[in-house]
Amino acid sequence: MSSKRDAVLTLLTTDDKPTTVPEAYLKLHLLSHRLVKPHEINLEGIFASLPNIAWTSDGPIDLDELSEKQLEARREGRWLNVKCIDKFPVMTDYVVPSGVRIAHTARVRLGAYVGEGTTIMHEGFINFNAGTAGTSMIEGRVSAGVFVGEGSDLGGGCSTMGTLSGGGNVVISVGKQCLIGANAGIGIALGDNCTVEAGLYITAGTKVTLLDENNNTVKLIKARELNGQTGLLFRRNSTNGTVECKSNRSAIELNEALHSHN
Ligand SMILES: CC(C)(COP(=O)(O)OP(=O)(O)OC[C@H]1O[C@@H](n2cnc3c(N)ncnc32)[C@H](O)[C@@H]1OP(=O)(O)O)[C@@H](O)C(=O)NCCC(=O)NCCS
Structure with a gap:
């Protein structure tokens, strides 16, 4: 096939920072x-x-x-x-990975890693050097550097805190089978099987009350001490406004019907 443009051959022999x-x-x-x-x-x-x-x-x-x-x-x-x-083109103008559904292609930048089986709805966004390991439902924002584990669901309009601006320096990741509820957000990493209640934004410094099975207070800690831990449910107590954390009894399962067309 002939081309009117010159081809550019680029070889990387070392993994130095990109300069061209x-x-x-x-x-x-x-x-x-x-x-x-x-x-x-x-x-x-x-x-x-x-x-x-x-x-x-x-x-x-x-x-x-x-x-x-x-x-x-x-x-x-x-x-x-x-x-x-x-500075970054739309990913799908250059690369369309197999087994994905992307409702609004302009919201995924080249350099996103979109795992096989991922669905990204219109509100979803994936930055470069970020993405999903496998099957996931993305209706919120996956900021630069954030990697989301298999089977996790990022609800409508939710936010994962990035490190490119605003002073955040904790690199966030989301484990397997997590649910970040609609309009919720995280400034700490989540381990596997965690749920964040819709509308709750957990920053690293958020004071969190740990509860036992009977909803009794165990202790008060900062969310950063729970960074990357598994099996947690975070919620804001709707009667007193306290941010609470307890064992997550109901880890999520992705809706099969929503994924069957990937
Ligand atoms: C946090 C969440 C997961 C809890 O759901 P759940 O596990 O089904 O819990 P339930 O609603 O059955 O509540 C269990 C108990 O906790 C209580 N509870 C739940 N949320 C509470 C809150 N914020 N403050 C105080 N009590 C609360 C309930 O009243 C209930 O009490 P009971 O045992 O006395 O009846 C859910 O509220 C949520 O935010 N889901 C996110 C959904 C979402 O956004 N999906 C993405 C769509 S795009």
């Missing part, structure tokens, strides 16, 4: 092709090596050429769709 556009794109492709998992490849300083680009229906266009190209398209009676202006 081809190196950065290659590393993002490796993630989205599931050849490496988040955190398995050095992406330090990747923003500095990527220009901000208009990603359009005519392909990537430099921003200083965009208005001219838009006029050109209009003169030809065409419509140039500017899908996003970003």
Whole structure:
């Protein structure tokens, strides 16, 4: 097949931080092709090596050429769709991994690792160097660096705290079979079989009351002490506002019908 464009061959012999556009794109492709998992490849300083680009229906266009190209398209009676202006393209314009459903493709950046069997609904978002290990339902935001275990469900509009801005420095992960409820959020890692009540945002410093089986107070601790622990249910007591944590009796199962079309 002939091409009007020059091909760029990029070889990585060491895993140094990316310093050129081809190196950065290659590393993002490796993630989205599931050849490496988040955190398995050095992406330090990747923003500095990527220009901000208009990603359009005519392909990537430099921003200083965009208005001219838009006029050109209009003169030809065409419509140039500017899908996003970003350093990262939409993943599915370059890589479509097998066995996934993505309702709104612009919400998944190149460099996302989307595991086989993942469904991402319209509210879902996956950043680069982040993603899902396998079957998952994603209706919330998977921030850069966050990796979600098999069988977990991120409810509508929920948030996983990233480390790229705002001072957060704890790298978050979500274990297997977790449920982060709608509009909830986490600033600590969750182990397997954890549930966070809808609407509850747990930050690392949140004071959490540990309860026993009979809802008696055991002690008061900071959420960061529960970082990565398994089998926990977090909720905000609706009568007194206290954030509580107890053993999770009902770990979730993903809805089969929602996944049958992947
Ligand atoms: C936290 C959550 C998982 C608890 O659900 P559950 O395990 O089914 O618990 P139940 O609602 O059966 O409640 C068990 C008991 O705890 C009590 N309880 C539940 N939430 C409570 C709260 N926030 N404060 C005080 N008591 C609470 C119930 O009243 C009930 O008391 P009882 O034993 O006296 O009857 C659920 O409320 C939730 O937030 N689910 C998230 C769903 C979601 O967002 N999905 C994603 C959709 S996009």
